[in-house]
Amino acid sequence: MNAIEPPVELSQPERRDDLDWLRVFAVLLLIYFHTAAIFYQGELGEFYVVNDQPSPVLSLFIEFVYQWHMPLFFFLSGAATHFSLKARTAQKYLVERFQRLCIPFGFGILTIVPPQVYYRLLRQSDYHDSYWQFYPQFFRAFVQQVILNGPTCGLLFIWQPYPRFVYRYLYISDKLNCI
DSSP: OOOOOOOOOOOOOOOOHHHHHHHHHHHHHHHHHHHHTTTBTTBBBBSSSSSOOOOOHHHHHHHHHHHHHHHHHHHHHHHHHHHHHHHHHHHHHHHHHHHHHHHHHHHHHIHHHHHHHHHHHHHSSSOOHHHHHHHHHHHHHHIIIIIITTOGGGHHHHHHHHHHHHHHHHHHHHHHTOO
């Protein structure tokens, strides 16, 4: 006779205030970083919106923060994954990650990124089509460049969370012997 097993009790990990404050610092730094990027013109590339007069001080700030800011997010993401898996099942974790990463990714690709690319295109070339003429062209170029050829430096930020998501999925699946 098969008895229904009770659900596994997962422990609620203790809150790590140090990691919470580090996450707050990293996210707030994003605001300053992207604001300063408007005044940066250098080896790291240009932001979508660029001031005609670059700032040497803000350029130093960008070059300094650029070196360790994404690695900090990778560290925080790994720590969050570690503690999150102590409090929920792998399946629930993957559903939550999908909702937190893929849904905002789709929203951003549909609504936030195209106007930035359009504005940059208007500013840097003799492009004169309307935004509504540009919009379908953006997706044809997006599929061609990013999906078929792989992301370039300018669009790499869009894809950075997703290798972590795939890695976590494979890691969790391996630990649960699902693959």
